[in-house]
Amino acid sequence: MKSQITTKWLGEMRFESTNPSGHNLYIDAGEENGGKGEGYRPKALMLSALAGCSGLDVASLIKKMKLKVDNFKIDIDANLTEEHPKYYDKVVMHFHFYGSDLNESKLQKAVDLSIEKYCGVMEMFRQFSELSIESHFHNN
Template structure:
């Protein structure tokens, strides 16, 4: 990946669009937002793939991420809590939990950061 310095941060251009990254969110995504987004979306994508592979049907999935940063340090991310809401499934909570555990083990981004960032994943089922 190549990044070009701008007045307020850096950009990276892909075939899809240009990513603007800045410490000031007025000018782009803040680096910690991209870190948390990477963790959340990777985990969600692997989770969705596992549910489909196991033929666990569902109508929709959303997720939210809560972040804790160490304000006494360099404001590093210390904890990321992901909460999935799965709508329209007949699967049991134990079946979903097993799939989520498997997703955690197989998400490359989670596995890349889990020794330095505590990651917790929970879910709610809406039938």
């Protein structure tokens, strides 16, 4: 299956990028790098893709397993190397689940299935980064 996007320069440091979903996004550098901060930063966008990919897996599994979850979020802490080309060499994902009746073992299974089997972005990150995954359960 092929994917194609088109990323068009809008002048200065700003770009517009198409997406197969039909929703375009803007990419821009920060002011410290000659941009105006009017878009996503490319490296941070990679972290959002990682969280989004795994989050979609977990959300789908929550539905399939009929689990009760009021809310969940994924926080990512990533370390950027000092030397160019700079990349994320260490990434820690924190899955936070909120609810009054959380089934922790099944939620952990959903996270494990995403990180071990389903999330393709996670597999891409494994090629260049040391990944750590932590689950946190917040019972109301």
